[in-house]
Amino acid sequence: MVTSLDVLVFGDETRQDTKIIWLVSRQHAGEPMAEYATEGFIRRLLDTSDSMTQQILEKATIYVVPNMNPDGSAAGNLRANAAGVDLNRVWHDAPDAAPEIQAVVAAIAKTGCDYFINMHGDETRPFIWLIGPAVDMNPEQIACQNQFEAFLAEKHPELWPPPEEIRSGTMPAQGLSVSHIFHTYGCPSWVVELPFREPALGDTLLAEGCINFGRNCVEALLDVMT
Numbered sequence: 001m002v003t004s005l006d007v008l009v010f011g012d013e014t015r016q017d018t019k020i021i022w023l024v025s026r027q028h029a030g031e032p033m034a035e036y037a038t039e040g041f042i043r044r045l046l047d048t049s050d051s052m053t054q055q056i057l058e059k060a061t062i063y064v065v066p067n068m069n070p071d072g073s074a075a076g077n078l079r080a081n082a083a084g085v086d087l088n089r090v091w092h093d094a095p096d097a098a099p100e101i102q103a104v105v106a107a108i109a110k111t112g113c114d115y116f117i118n119m120h121g122d123e124t125r126p127f128i129w130l131i132g133p134a135v136d137m138n139p140e141q142i143a144c145q146n147q148f149e150a151f152l153a154e155k156h157p158e159l160w161p162p163p164e165e166i167r168s169g170t171m172p173a174q175g176l177s178v179s180h181i182f183h184t185y186g187c188p189s190w191v192v193e194l195p196f197r198e199p200a201l202g203d204t205l206l207a208e209g210c211i212n213f214g215r216n217c218v219e220a221l222l223d224v225m226t
């Protein structure tokens with residue numbers, strides 16, 4: 001069973017006047033594209049000569065968990081952790097067999113959360129898609145969710161609207177991280193799904209493409225924060 005989990009912190013944790021951003025990645029063990037995108041996000045935040053990085057770190061403290069499911073990843077699992085739990089179904093009431101979620105839920109409770117991103121991979125659909133919490137949002141929250149998506153869609157033609165079966169609410173809502181975070185903190189929360197399959201426009205989302213997408217998520221966050 002996993003006994004520790006890495007979280008990277010960018011910005012000044014001692015400041016009280018910053019927005020708090022959490023990005024968690026690869027809850028499902030066999031979705032490495034999520035971690036490549038997160039690597040791009042991290043690389044961008046490490047480049048302090050980048051004006052976008054300077055701007056976002058002036059406004060925000062950013063917490064990143066690159067791999068939420070390290071023992072499941074090591075075991076070669078597709079979804080579950082080594083104890084057999086689908087981590088993205090237990091955020092509302094994490095059992096002892098999901099210490100990863102217990103730890104991250106407790107850490108977020110200490111910091112609060114103003115923006116939340118949850119990186120995944122999708123085995124089925126050959127495009128990137130984003131979706132928010134499966135609950136009612138007010139118009140201002142919907143506008144923020146959509147602005148982030150539209151910003152990324154401008155840069156990435158591989159990003160398409162979410163599938164109808166997802167939009168129509170057949171996804172299980174209880175226990176999903178974005179639903180739990182939205183319900184608890186009322187903040188914008190995105191699931192980002194990167195494809196296993198080659199997009200129609202060509203093989204643009206191998207490791208480097210996912211890294212580039214993650215880099216652009218920094219700018220997309222900055223866009224919705226200003």
Ligand SMILES: [Zn+2]
Nearest residue numbers: 028031120121
């Ligand atoms: Zn997933």
